[in-house]
Amino acid sequence: GENVEQHPSTLSVQEGDSAVIKCTYSDSASNYFPWYKQELGKRPQLIIDIRSNVGEKKDQRIAVTLNKTAKHFSLHITETQPEDSAVYFCAASISGYSTLTFGKGTMLLVSP
């Protein structure tokens, strides 16, 4: 089955810096890659996603890049703010299958 590795497990940055979280996946058939943000004690919420026919996608301060050849994708957050502090999960899914496989998460801490 699919395996998703996520790094780093924790990331501390100063407010205004950029943050990058990286994920690799094992199954070359995977073609959908969402990112979820989970604040403490709350549900994960989708913040951005990308499909395998696109190399990059941006939404304001958030961007995701995908390298299909290397089987890795990354989340980029620019101009970080304290409210960006949360756990971020990457995930991968294969077309025709119902389930998502998640990475183990990255705890992002943004210090004022």
Added chain:
Amino acid sequence: DGGITQSPKYLFRKEGQNVTLSCEQNLNHDAMYWYRQDPGQGLRLIYYSQIVNDFQKGDIAEGYSVSREKKESFPLTVTSAQKNPTAFYLCASKRDTLNPGNTIYFGEGSWLTVV
């Protein structure tokens, strides 16, 4: 997101007890899921259902059981066979079972603690 309701939010289980976590959705979604979340372990799939009266085991199904008698409901029973049930449980749903691009939405979660 607001269309998935989990209850109870907090639950305490005694040794040897079975407990059932409720999950109801009014989004008319076909697929429903149960995930378990432990610190540092991410989200691990317990069971999922793509259609009424059918469900499949996920990666960590041992000690759990589910039913899908109605499209809107997907309760999870944590049995006494689950030796380490203390965790945060998340129910989720998705509109189209086979389209990977459809978003999975999560409920608020249920905290289960063994006492």
